[in-house]
Amino acid sequence: MKRILLLSIGLIFMYSAKAQFPGMGGGQKVTVTGRITAIILDSLTKKPIDYATVSLTKVKDGKAVNGGVTDEKGKIVLQNVAPDEYKVSIGFMGYKTKTVIIKTTPEKPDNNLGSISISTTSNTLNEVNIVGQKAVVENKIDRLVYNAEADATNAGGDATDVMRKVPMLSVDINGNVQLRGSSVRVLINGKPSGTMANSVADALKMLPADQIKSVEVITNPSAKYDAEGSGGIINIITKKSNAEGVSGSVNATTGTRQNAGAFNLTAKTGRFSVNTALGTQLAYPQESRVVFFNQTTANNVTTSILQDGISDWTRQAYNGSLGLDYDFNAYNNISTNAKYTRFYNGGPGNSATSINNVLTGNTLSSTKMSNGNLDWNMDYKLTTKKQGEEFSISGQLTTGKNTNEFFNDFKTSAGVPIKYTESNNVGENKEYTAQSDYVYPFSKSVIFEAGGKAIFRNIQSQYGGNANQDFDYDQNVGAAYSTISFNLTKKIQFKGGVRAEYTAINFSNNKNDYFNLFPSGILSQTINGKTTLKLAYNRRVQRPSLAYLNPFRNEANQFSVFQGNPNLKPELSDNLEFGYSTYIKGSIINASIFYRNTKNAIEPFNSPDQIPGTTLSTFINAGTTQSYGFNLFTSYNPIPKWTLMSNIALNTYEIKSRPDIKGMNEGTFLNYNFFMRSANSFKGGWNLEFFGVVNSPRYTYQSKTEPMFFYGGAVKKDFFKKQGTIGLNVLNPFNRDLHIETVTQGDNNYQTQNIYYPLRSFGLNFSYKFGKLKFTEKKKIKNDDIKQDQNQQGGQGGIQQ
Template sequence: MKKILLLCAGLIIMFNAKAQFPGMGGGQKATVTGRITAVILDSLTKQPIDYATVSLAKVKDGKAINGGVTDEKGKIVLQNVAPDEYKLSIGFIGYKTKTVIIKTTPEKPDYNLGSISVSPTSNTLNEVNIIGQKAVVENKIDRLVYNAEADATNAGGDATDVMRKVPMLSVDINGNVQLRGSSVRVLINGKPSGTMANSVADALKMLPADQIKSVEVITNPSAKYDAEGSGGIINIITKKSNAEGVSGSVNATAGTRQNAGAFNLTAKTGRFSVNTALGTQLAYPQESRVVFLNEITKNNVTTSVLQDGTSDWKREAYNGSLGLDYDFNAYNNISTNAKYTRFYNGGPGNSGFFTNNVKSGNIESSTDMSNGNLDWNMDYKLTTKKQGEEFSISGQLTAGKNTNEFINDYKSLIVGMPDSYTASSNVGENKEYTAQTDYVYPFSKTVTFEAGGKAIFRNIQSQYDTGLNQDFDYDQNVGAAYSTIAFNLTKKIQFKGGVRAEYTAINFSNSKNDYFNLFPSAILSQTINGKTTLKLAYNRRVQRPSLAYLNPFLNKSNISFDFQGNPDLAPELSDNMEFGYSTYIKGSIINASVFYRSTKNIIEAINKNDLSSGKILSTFENVGTTQSYGFNLFTSYNPTPKWTLMSNIALNTYEINSREDIKGMNEGTFLNYNFFMRSANSFKGGWNLEFFGVVNSPRYTYQSKTEPMFFYGGAVKKDIFKKQGTIGLNVLNPFKRDLHIETVTQGDNNYQSQNIYYPLRSFGLNFSYKFGKLKFTEKKKIKNDDIKQDQNQQGGQGGMGQGK
């Protein structure tokens, strides 16, 4: 690892020296150049104006020396500007031309103009509809973007609540996320989180909704991305800013279900900026009822065990981050970011224990599941005078520790049957080191080449307090290289394709498992009349099991059945094809797609009979091969300029060709569906009213079926302090306290039913305030997208906390 860090440092010094002193060896003095940055906004709506024309001319002779058009965020960056006095002119059809005089010097070659407002011409003012609100959903060429900050119903919730309203996603009651019926890789700001590697559901509950800016759904990632995620990639963008001066926001929520707080602050002066964020989630202990029924058959004799009780679980989550960014000059940038998260989930429980319909005892239980995780990264980026050329090198360290402790105190009610007391603790540690480099070279305006390499070194350790020689030490190292090329086949047809090679070396318990994979990807996109897009895409993906799947720790926190990971799991491999259609019709959006996916070595939870204990053992296996066909339709319609209706329906089939040695209850083809509906109104005086509803169909695995779920809620919000702040009230499932979810699992000579009565109803009062001047930028980060995340929480299998 030291050699890698030294190599990275050497490369940074070399490229930095070359960029700052391009005449090294020639003795010539380098000419200092800088960049001019601005964001162009509509003066009435305060919305960004894309494709606005910006030109830069010298004041002394009027000679134009640079120019361009703004991007979809209204941003323009003019590179390679020598120190001088300039006139910046902004023009766009329907707007008055605006001119700004600026001056750069060798000491300060960069000039950030911030936001510049341009006014509509007089003959168009009557046609302007002042909405003042960003679209909740945006359809882009390679992804769908859900702008969470524009949805008032998210206030006071966590990331799980946000994910339930993202088009194409389905979220179960535990917070496990699927895209088109398959697992996905979840990133935060384009990079992985160590907490996600342990449990996606827990990680999402740690992140307050008020810190989320948007969620990107990427169904067809290119070869540049790590190949992880059968269904694709979900990228959560948190709120950040890179504004001159000081800016930030404060959010707070008090409610019947949970309390939340979030604070974001940015300070920037010259070329140096600092970003920091703090957040917390405190969920009240609420009584949940959980009923487990387990039946196991041995020698034609069936024994049933019923556990019926309640738990008072609570959740506490804290997170903090600090980011630094510095531009050496117009070509060299270095940034670093560190984030720490801490999560606690657990509490006491009481239940009755019944054997063959006769009460045999009572159980008092206590469960403590906590984890802490640190993510730290360093990124260096070098650009050149050639527009679009870029080289970057990055390093990342992830260190996490999670603890799973439980106590079960069983008091027998049957004469002659002894009491029992069970306690255990398992500590898992995950360390990950990553080095990555990427290079982008534009041969022309329409042809771009990308290439890069990556190395990931992982070590997973799991330690037990049982005194037995059961400690688990697992090494997984991944080396990868990729290249892509994008070009126009015609004026309206674009192509992007590439291939990624990944070599994986696994070592644990004196066993080795090395394998090599190639992951091709290709996408064709055609634009028709500037409003309609057709897309045809193919890619191959992989999902490697993470600690929650691999950990062989025998979890006996539930007295009715045991849970254990499987270190012998093989990775999933999937091939995906998609045809997509999107169009804009008089302000309305229609996005439709059909897809096919074939997955080998699919990983699912299964139940076995443990003859040594006489109980059911829940674990993971590569159960077989699946094929899935699906359809997705998203629509957005504005009946009036201030009223938006949107809906999303997703369908996919589930069918598995299983191994002969694993018995399941679901042989055949089944249909999964997800439906989402939202209505949002804006009124005079800064009032906003929103409603939403989500329907999830029954969910199937080879051995189980989970009954359908329905969520609904609403929010009312009022702008205050001259639109710098808001205050609002939101509600979730107001007419019923509990959400009843039933899951039935049937294996070989065993049967299990699980009924959860989850207290979902909540009311919350929220407040937010923004100060300073906010302008968002994105930084390139490392993306470790190669680990299958826990879709069934290990800790949630035990105790009486299921569903919390």
């Protein structure tokens, strides 16, 4: 009954939107429209001209009906053109304006003008070099965009390497991502990957950096977004192409740390296009030293364990996707996309073990973790002649399966067995989503949005040989939202809304239903066209995912056992932000201050286990946290081809804990993150870049991780008229290991972990692109409502490479 109720919410909004579109019922004839395409070239050099202005006017009355500017390939596409006779005018500074007369008909609504050459004026210099390069960072009204494809130091890495250079983000050595010191929701192309339901760190390692176009940091999402993510939303946009003919790119990297490859291909003819992508990551097994100390007290008896060992972890990742897109006409579009990912990491290890300062023996171990996930979606979008009006229906299926196997063989130095443990766990995640959205512009400045959504999730965890511990968890979410944006004055804009979400949870005969309202609002004022002030408020939620909930007892480290907590409640946070941004002679300054209050904060928690000397690590709702913060991003060009960038982020950590638990970090602590980048372009297609990252100590309720610093650089050379590049990347060239120390302390337990992680690497990368690439983005379902595990290892005393 509840599933029917939840699904009905989405259907009600579909029906309401349909009432706005009588043509959806088939009773009203839709006027056929088409598109006009052209490529603008220099008449002498035959090179494409980007940012050329193209306007479309009717011949009979001279009325302007469409227009735009060409892209970096000199191409322009004018959409929604009704059959008629038109005059196409092309102009660019230093060139003569050119006019072309064309005609479209209902039988042939599309018109491809092919290549059009324009000539320079008589007073133009003999040779004009036009160099256009996208800024690495762009500041928009509701988000900050990091254009990864414009940063040469990303070649050959994975998404984790990219995230370390995104303003306002901090990433530790395991790939844990935080925004302003708080949990964040990570989306790929506006929707979650099934892999992220298990671990964000693993999912980011699967995605090659060469497939990433940009990263959007959304600190104040509107009510249109799912309410998940206390700190906000990170949206990774991958490279896609949508151009006539065949186009694509290939990237390959080999190095001392890992090998990577990525391939993208698009074929398009008329209104139909096919996109496909393949990628792989193969990391060499490298020795990581882990020194682990654990001390517990029970019944007035203190037991201490010291492990000093080496692990050889390897990592393999594969992904492939296939997308189809078809325009029935200028108003109706249908698209579908399927993506499969496969990830494996693990390996052998050995350590010397001392109990109460006495060398007891050695432990041989092996850990294997893998997961495979399929994401498939189908989207239909309907637009009208009224610019900005849009109705869409989307469906998505996500299914994933992950396995976790390990064994530990603890023996004396003479080979006498002391303890042997092994186990395996298979987790499955299934998710079905239906969504409908409607956008109606009352005017250019007044825009109304509404929508509904239903999500049905089932999580199962099966224990090998012990069916009594199997875990079956249902979580169903129904949501509806409405937003409106308008201008209060000529310079002040407002956008606000509210989202309602109902959640029904059922597991092991336990039920937990709750309803929440999530308001949001943003005021933005523009001053002199270059400076923007912003004041924003929103309420967010963090629901725990499988890695937080799974009660599987993971004894990969037999002295530090990890187990999820199925009784976790969701976090609820209120966020307030004031922002300032300005452009000064090509330089960018973006600053913000914020306050966040979070109830039912989910934190890692250690306590003595039943076995002396062993600690049990899990997650709990520790209490209420509050945080004040500041962020400053700057970009400066001393000379046109030299860019300097820096980002400084500060935030406090303070928790008011439950009275029944105790942690080491009672009080107020300061977290900070600093990033700096220098990029130079030289004649002959040479590029040189350097970057450095500093992370402060990181605090949770019971632990403190010491600060870390890493740095890198890249040199790149373009060839084949910038169609191909070859480059060399280095990371921490003067230090093989990155030393990370974490101290955790609670009631009757104390734990330290020192990791010596092999970070130094050298890599040679190659990339080549062919065809005419034009990147476009399609509206997708965005399931961004569950808290994800940032570190699959939990309290196991290990590290993922």
